[in-house]
Amino acid sequence: MNPLVLWFHKLGSPPYFYRFGGRWIPWLYALALVAGAAGFYGALFTAPADYQQGDSFRIMYVHVPCAWMGLFAYAFMAANGFVGLVWHIKLSETMAMASAPIGAAFTFITLVTGSLWGKPTWGTWWTWDARLTSELVLLFLYFGVIGLYHAIEDRRQAARAAAFLALVGIVNLPIVHYSVIWWNTLHQGQTVSLVGPSKIAPDMLWPLLVLAFATHVYFFASLLARTRVALLELESGKEWVRALLPAAETSHD
Amino acid sequence: MTDFFAMHGYAAYVWPAYAVFAIVLIADAIAPVFARRRVLREITGRLRRAASRKSP
Numbered sequence: 124m125n126p127l128v129l130w131f132h133k134l135g136s137p138p139y140f141y142r143f144g145g146r147w148i149p150w151l152y153a154l155a156l157v158a159g160a161a162g163f164y165g166a167l168f169t170a171p172a173d174y175q176q177g178d179s180f181r182i183m184y185v186h187v188p189c190a191w192m193g194l195f196a197y198a199f200m201a202a203n204g205f206v207g208l209v210w211h212i213k214l215s216e217t218m219a220m221a222s223a224p225i226g227a228a229f230t231f232i233t234l235v236t237g238s239l240w241g242k243p244t245w246g247t248w249w250t251w252d253a254r255l256t257s258e259l260v261l262l263f264l265y266f267g268v269i270g271l272y273h274a275i276e277d278r279r280q281a282a283r284a285a286a287f288l289a290l291v292g293i294v295n296l297p298i299v300h301y302s303v304i305w306w307n308t309l310h311q312g313q314t315v316s317l318v319g320p321s322k323i324a325p326d327m328l329w330p331l332l333v334l335a336f337a338t339h340v341y342f343f344a345s346l347l348a349r350t351r352v353a354l355l356e357l358e359s360g361k362e363w364v365r366a367l368l369p370a371a372e373t374s375h376d
Numbered sequence: 377m378t379d380f381f382a383m384h385g386y387a388a389y390v391w392p393a394y395a396v397f398a399i400v401l402i403a404d405a406i407a408p409v410f411a412r413r414r415v416l417r418e419i420t421g422r423l424r425r426a427a428s429r430k431s432p
Contacts, residue, residue, distance in 0.1 A: 152405070163394075167380075178383040181390050185397040228404045236393040243389050341401065348408040352415055359419045368420055 135214045137354045138363040144347040151344035158337035165330030173327075182240040184330055187315070188338040189232040193261060194296055196226025196342060200268070201293045204286025214350075216282035217357065219289065220272050221349035225342055227265035234258060245309055253302035254310035261299055264292040278357055 124132075133139050166184035173180035200222040207216035237255065238248045249255065268285045275281035298305075303312045315321045321328060358364050383390045 172384065177386060179386040179389055181383070181386075182393040185393050189397065224407070225404060228400050232397050232400050235396045239389045239393045239396075243386055341405075345404055345408070348405075349411075352408050352412045355412070355419070356415045359415070359422070364419065365423065368416070368423070 135212055137214065137358050137361075140214055141351055141354055141363075144351045148344055148347050148351075151340055151347065155337050155341035155344055158333055158340060162330045162334035162337055165333060170327045170330055171324075176244060179240060179243045180327075182236055184334055186233060186236040186240060187331060188334045189229045189236065190258070191335055192338045192342055193226055193230035193233050193258070194299060195339070196222050196229060197261065197264070197289070197292070197296060199342075199346075200226060201286075201289045204282075204289045207286050208283055208290070213279070213357070214354075216279060216286060217353045218346065218350050219286050220268075220282050221346050221353055222342075223265055223268045223272070223285075223289075224349070225345050227262060227269065229338070229342075230258065230262045230265060234262060241309075250309055252308040252310060253306040254299070254308050257295060257299045257302050260295055264289075264295060267292070 134143060162184065166181055170181070170184075172178050200219045203215040203219035203222070206212055207219055234255075237258070241250070242248050268289050271288055272281045272285040275284055302308060303310055314323050315328070315331065323331075355364055355367075381387060381391075
């Protein structure tokens with residue numbers, strides 16, 4: 124078998140994933156921290172104040188990366204949920220459920236920082252416009268997935284039910300993304316684009332991209348940490364988990 | 377420096393935004409550490425109870 128495919132199969136085994144996560148988590152956190160520090164240095168010191176919004180535009184550097192992560196985490200959760208539902212892969216179900224609280228955290232930050240940006244810019248903390256409302260729905264979808272997961276006793280059945288809800292909720296992702304195009308909203312349109320030129324000065328852009336990188340790395344660090352704990356709980360009766368415990372606790376048997 | 381902290385009048389909006397970002401992500405990073413401790417405690421407790429049932 125192709126070594127990459129082989130490695131991927133091995134990664135699906137909980138004890139292997141547990142060790143893999145343990146090795147990578149400190150490095151990922153460190154990389155996220157360093158990239159985050161560099162990004163915030165650029166965001167607060169080197170980026171010039173906006174000619175219209177003054178220094179309030181610096182809220183963008185926390186608002187936009189978190190908004191991207193809220194959508195990314197949802198897509199990641201739904202993709203893993205799909206794999207878990209179709210192929211019954213335990214690791215995918217676990218990762219889908221582990222990404223929900225992280226995505227909810229990012230979406231929450233997006234809403235709060237957006238509100239803090241809206242007050243000085245639009246003169247209001249909140250308005251029921253398409254972008255804001257669909258982002259709020261995204262947060263509620265996360266709450267729904269988390270709530271459903273914790274409402275069912277059997278962990279694997281719970282993960283499958285919640286993964287199904289996550290899949291249904293995917294319909295909201297394009298609504299969030301295109302809301303500023305489809306409807307006339309108070310929220311500004313897209314400034315940074317993967318395809319085509321971005322409508323932002325390079326001095327202002329690079330800290331944003333560095334912070335987007337940092338939040339992605341952070342997501343995977345937190346995901347691995349949460350998945351490891353979930354695997355310990357899920358496999359608590361298995362030999363590999365017992366082997367991890369201090370020898371004195373298990374020496375009786 | 378005071379100019380920097382004042383954010384030209386936007387301090388009341390910029391700093392809380394950065395604070396929310398920091399606080400929420402720190403809480404998110406700490407949560408699995410506590411969850412891990414709880415899970416390990418539960419597993420060792422369960423194993424100890426099982427062992428004491430076998431050999432009273």
